[in-house]
Amino acid sequence: MAVVDRNGPIADSWKRLADDAPVPQGGSVIVSLARLKSDDNALFAAAKNVGVEFAGDVNLEEVLAYLPRLSLIVARLTTMRDGRPFSIGRLLRERHGYKGDLRAAGPFIPDQVLFLLRVGFTTFEVDEGFSIDALKRAVAAFTAWYQRSATPATPTVIELRHPGNK
Amino acid sequence: MYLYDNFDQTITQQRIGEFRDQVQRRLKGELTEEQFRPLRLMNGLYLQLHAYMLRVAVPYGTLSVVQLHKLADIATKYDRGYAHFTTRQNIQYNWIKLEQMPDLLAELGSVEMHGNQTSGNCIRNVTADQFSGVAGDEIDDPRVASEVIRQWSTFHPEFAWLPRKFKIAVTGAAHDRAAIQFHDIGLQIVRNEASEVGYRVFVGGGMGRTPVIATEVRAFLPKDELLSYLEAILRVYNRYGRRDNMYKARIKILVRELGAEEFIRQVEEEWQASDRALVNLPPAEEDRVRKFFADPPYEKIAVPVAAFEDARKNDKAFARWVATNVHTHKVPGYGAVTISLKPPGGIPGDATDKQMHAVADLAEKYSFSEVRVTHVQNLVLPYVKLADLHAVWQALGKIGFADANIGLVSDIIACPGLDYCALANARSIPIAQQISERFADLDRQHDIGPLQIKISGCINACGHHHAGHIGILGVDKAGVEFYQITLGGAADENAAIGTLIGAGFSGDDILGAVEKVIDTYLELRQSGETFIDAYRRVGAAPFKEKLYGRR
Numbered sequence: 001m002a003v004v005d006r007n008g009p010i011a012d013s014w015k016r017l018a019d020d021a022p023v024p025q026g027g028s029v030i031v032s033l034a035r036l037k038s039d040d041n042a043l044f045a046a047a048k049n050v051g052v053e054f055a056g057d058v059n060l061e062e063v064l065a066y067l068p069r070l071s072l073i074v075a076r077l078t079t080m081r082d083g084r085p086f087s088i089g090r091l092l093r094e095r096h097g098y099k100g101d102l103r104a105a106g107p108f109i110p111d112q113v114l115f116l117l118r119v120g121f122t123t124f125e126v127d128e129g130f131s132i133d134a135l136k137r138a139v140a141a142f143t144a145w146y147q148r149s150a151t152p153a154t155p156t157v158i159e160l161r162h163p164g165n166k
Numbered sequence: 167m168y169l170y171d172n173f174d175q176t177i178t179q180q181r182i183g184e185f186r187d188q189v190q191r192r193l194k195g196e197l198t199e200e201q202f203r204p205l206r207l208m209n210g211l212y213l214q215l216h217a218y219m220l221r222v223a224v225p226y227g228t229l230s231v232v233q234l235h236k237l238a239d240i241a242t243k244y245d246r247g248y249a250h251f252t253t254r255q256n257i258q259y260n261w262i263k264l265e266q267m268p269d270l271l272a273e274l275g276s277v278e279m280h281g282n283q284t285s286g287n288c289i290r291n292v293t294a295d296q297f298s299g300v301a302g303d304e305i306d307d308p309r310v311a312s313e314v315i316r317q318w319s320t321f322h323p324e325f326a327w328l329p330r331k332f333k334i335a336v337t338g339a340a341h342d343r344a345a346i347q348f349h350d351i352g353l354q355i356v357r358n359e360a361s362e363v364g365y366r367v368f369v370g371g372g373m374g375r376t377p378v379i380a381t382e383v384r385a386f387l388p389k390d391e392l393l394s395y396l397e398a399i400l401r402v403y404n405r406y407g408r409r410d411n412m413y414k415a416r417i418k419i420l421v422r423e424l425g426a427e428e429f430i431r432q433v434e435e436e437w438q439a440s441d442r443a444l445v446n447l448p449p450a451e452e453d454r455v456r457k458f459f460a461d462p463p464y465e466k467i468a469v470p471v472a473a474f475e476d477a478r479k480n481d482k483a484f485a486r487w488v489a490t491n492v493h494t495h496k497v498p499g500y501g502a503v504t505i506s507l508k509p510p511g512g513i514p515g516d517a518t519d520k521q522m523h524a525v526a527d528l529a530e531k532y533s534f535s536e537v538r539v540t541h542v543q544n545l546v547l548p549y550v551k552l553a554d555l556h557a558v559w560q561a562l563g564k565i566g567f568a569d570a571n572i573g574l575v576s577d578i579i580a581c582p583g584l585d586y587c588a589l590a591n592a593r594s595i596p597i598a599q600q601i602s603e604r605f606a607d608l609d610r611q612h613d614i615g616p617l618q619i620k621i622s623g624c625i626n627a628c629g630h631h632h633a634g635h636i637g638i639l640g641v642d643k644a645g646v647e648f649y650q651i652t653l654g655g656a657a658d659e660n661a662a663i664g665t666l667i668g669a670g671f672s673g674d675d676i677l678g679a680v681e682k683v684i685d686t687y688l689e690l691r692q693s694g695e696t697f698i699d700a701y702r703r704v705g706a707a708p709f710k711e712k713l714y715g716r717r
Contacts, residue, residue, distance in 0.1 A: 081287065083324075084405055086327060087401050095439065109197070109201050115323035115326055116323075119324055141183065142180045143176065147324075148444055149323065158447070162454075
């Protein structure tokens with residue numbers, strides 16, 4: 001396993017904490033939503049950074065109360081074709097104002113990273129076979145789009161067509 | 167029609183570059199077939215029984231002469247000299263080699279065309295009334311909304327990996343020529359009591375193994391709110407649509423499982439919570455798009471047009487073609503010509519390279535250089551002067567496209583079936599060919615009157631059999647092709663799903679069975695009564711009795 005962002009591999013010190021493992025002092029731990037709900041006070045008190053992981057079937061209402069204190073959210077694609085995290089990314093960024101690291105995990109391929117970035121993901125947990133070359137080409141494949149991105153870095157085509165129109 | 171600006175062109179070019187890279191990685195083994203499959207599908211490339219099939223998008227069925235010439239050239243260069251127009255107003259090539267795809271896409275890109283999102287679990291090519299902008303019964307031109315939807319849905323980052331495919335259709339008239347109630351989203355342009363323009367929104371229609379007529383989810387959506395409302399529907403579907411079973415993954419199943427009321431509640435809640443202003447189209451952009459669909463420079467023509475009336479009087483065959491193939495135009499002195507791609511014994515929707523070039527030449531000469539594709543797999547010249555109709559008809563006759571059968575028994579929709587398709591259980595094309603040959607006599611066809619036969623080679627219903635007045639469904643019965651008959655389906659504003667009337671027929675017997683159904687109608691019809699009206703009056707019983715005897 002490695003963690004990458006849009007430019008390639010990055011250092012990563014997050015560790016997953018099994019639901020039955022004791023809460024460590026310090027460190028950055030990723031827990032399940034069930035563990036977060038049952039142990040939130042202990043976790044936020046002891047760990048340096050707390051992250052939570054869930055899949056596309058998550059009830060986001062259960063996460064919202066923790067958002068300001070979470071430094072990482074891992075949304076897992078159960079298959080390459082699992083589109084639910086793409087909606088979750090936009091909801092977290094656009095509607096709920098989540099500012100921390102949003103990380104995709106699962107069997108996605110480099111070609112999907114540009115869209116994940118556009119819906120608000122920032123980092124990506126990938127396996128050894130994940131091609132960094134392909135990633136770099138994929139994120140640069142498009143320079144223009146019709147829809148607003150969740151973390152707008154570049155204007156949309158519509159905005160570019162009507163520069164005076166805000 | 168809409169023309170690309172630099173942004174549209176950049177996006178199309180960048181997509182070609184992306185797919186070129188993906189094909190190379192697949193050929194080198196860097197992508198597995200499982201990984202590559204959804205990528206190639208979203209570029210319109212299927213692997214069929216014998217070869218790759220490429221589906222090229224024709225947005226809401228509108229083609230320029232330049233595009234049609236290019237499509238013909240591609241048929242010559244990359245295929246076997248022909249192509250196939252589809253029920254999504256697209257065009258398909260059946261004999262494509264994977265390694266040629268990037269070059270082929272580059273050629274398409276040179277005329278603002280592509281295969282993007284013509285397959286895959288994403289928002290597909292949006293379809294619309296083929297008479298958009300020329301029909302007299304229109305409230306607003308559906309091409310404006312269709313182009314807006316085309317751009318919004320192109321590479322939408324949130325909705326590229328839906329539970330299943332997603333089809334949107336738009337009509338601007340109360341009479342539905344776009345089958346909107348059989349779409350995942352159907353939009354009917356309407357006016358409210360204050361005379362403002364907006365949309366009546368239908369969700370969850372579809373064919374397939376579970377045919378469903380769409381539910382009206384909103385009687386009136388203000389025009390400017392279209393994109394945010396579409397996003398709300400798509401988001402509810404993307405999050406909650408079933409992903410465990412591909413046969414239960416369409417939005418129609420979500421609507422059914424939640425119940426219409428709860429589905430509507432969730433969509434409205436999502437819509438109200440969203441930042442609609444960020445998603446809705448700014449009026450300036452709608453104005454920009456609308457300008458592309460301004461009327462062409464029509465001439466002021468006094469009617470009646472003597473040359474046209476004389477030709478109609480003196481040439482019975484021409485008069486008959488006018489009756490079926492020329493649609494009333496909103497501008498006096500003009501007609502919208504439907505070119506039949508359904509000659510007796512032909513393959514519905516097929517056209518050769520030569521025929522496509524010839525149609526393009528006719529459009530250039532007589533129809534402001536524009537052609538439309540219909541969801542019934544025919545072509546349209548939307549702006550022909552009545553005075554030119556006779557010449558157009560004669561020219562069409564020279565290429566075998568002058569059959570006076572639009573809306574009649576031989577104007578059949580058929581899927582490619584077992585002759586091409588990897589999913590099919592039975593052949594569709596030979597059945598369509600047999601029927602059109604048996605009923606080739608135009609006197610007989612015109613006597614039978616309006617009748618829609620639709621044929622699917624399997625339960626996926628690409629041939630729209632559920633919506634056929636007479637539907638024919640191919641099934642596999644212990645390794646033998648059998649054909650079931652449904653009656654009473656309709657794809658217009660009175661949408662209905664056909665009823666299966668009994669046991670299937672063998673490939674040898676299906677033609678005779680269809681003929682018996684039609685004979686039964688002829689015996690029982692009342693004066694001026696069409697097949698579908700008669701069926702609605704008498705029900706299935708007389709037809710069953712004729713086919714299967716008394717029980």
